[in-house]
């Protein structure tokens with residue numbers, strides 16, 4: 001059993017089939033190959049790609065229903081080279097995935113990757129979350145909206161929660177001392193129609209580094225003026 005499977009077991013997540021294991025290998029190869037020509041990741045050690053990108057991404061599954069129903073929809077905001085969305089799609093092929101990324105170079109990589117891995121039901125959107133979250137087919141439709149390493153919680157909630165349907169959620173991947181970040185996000189949560197559901201710690205024996213998922217339930221519709229224009233959420237956090 002490989003280290004990735006070993007850690008998945010510790011997280012209580014399903015083990016990988018041979019097809020899924022091959023998809024992760026190919027993902028790593030494509031990532032490191034494209035990374036020579038564009039800035040996709042600072043992590044280039046193959047074992048670290050497995051733990052710090054793949055496994056870390058899969059921790060979001062701790063906030064997903066078990067089993068994950070067919071057609072369960074996930075929106076990954078500021079996905080960069082596909083994290084956490086693409087690892088989730090590999091591990092849970094039944095989900096419908098939307099990848100939101102403002103940099104066209106990165107979405108070119110994502111289009112190539114989705115083909116190379118033969119993934120179905122993945123939509124790639126090149127643009128700012130502030131604008132895409134107002135589009136009828138994207139606003140308030142997803143079961144889960146997530147993001148890793150894009151902004152502080154109160155900013156990130158304005159960029160994620162508008163994508164979630166009422167009854168769905170936003171799941172923020174956070175590291176270190178997040179108590180203060182969560183406290184500062186209180187008014188953003190309320191204004192955007194959220195309700196803090198839990199701060200779920202990632203077990204350190206599966207992945208060290210004091211990681212947690214901030215799970216915010218979408219309790220009411222988000223007022224139509226949010227998200228505000230590109231750049232404003234970060235400049236004037238709620």
Ligand code: SAH
Nearest residue numbers: 078079080083101102103127128129148149
């Ligand atoms: N989630 C990935 C990438 C993090 S870097 C990971 O964890 O590895 C942040 C990414 O978000 C960058 O690729 C950047 O282009 C994108 N991004 C930042 N703000 C954005 C916005 N408002 N809308 C869409 N993409 C955004």
